[in-house]
């Protein structure tokens with residue numbers, strides 16, 4: 001998807017291989033003093049969305065080991081419908097790297113999806129004791 005997607009997101013979702021890992025509407029409590037949504041709120045949602053894809057692939061709990069890149073391309077506003085799309089891009093011995101792309105729908109009457117953030121994060125698979133573990137082969 002490009003930065004601006006004229007296809008209404010509910011239609012784009014059906015033609016897309018994966019559904020968003022997460023969809024959230026930010027509230028006034030999530031804003032910075034300028035009134036835009038606080039970057040830390042977006043980062044935490046991106047981390048959660050990425051971890052959902054990573055734990056599914058790892059088939060275990062995971063811990064975030066690195067935020068490799070994080071780009072805020074557009075501000076997010078209170079009331080935007082924010083969708084987080086997560087895709088596994090590489091799998092190592094114990095690590096899973098995930099790309100997360102974030103889109104907002106601003107106007108329900110003209111549902112255009114605008115890309116606001118993109119990030120790449122690496123997670124490490126953990127066993128029940130919190131030690132890193134090997135990731136099983138893809139099935």
Ligand SMILES: CC(C)(COP(=O)(O)OP(=O)(O)OC[C@H]1O[C@@H](n2cnc3c(N)ncnc32)[C@H](O)[C@@H]1OP(=O)(O)O)[C@@H](O)C(=O)NCCC(=O)NCCS
Pocket residue numbers: 063064065066091092093094095096122123124130131132
């Ligand atoms: C995650 C953790 C268990 C890894 O333990 P470790 O013994 O240091 O692990 P390693 O150095 O062997 O690295 C494990 C994997 O992560 C990868 N990795 C480590 N640092 C990385 C980095 N900066 N960027 C990308 N990948 C990284 C390694 O390449 C390795 O991948 P592979 O097994 O697929 O080859 C440990 O670092 C930890 O507990 N960190 C804290 C996690 C945490 O609390 N996260 C939440 C922060 S808010």
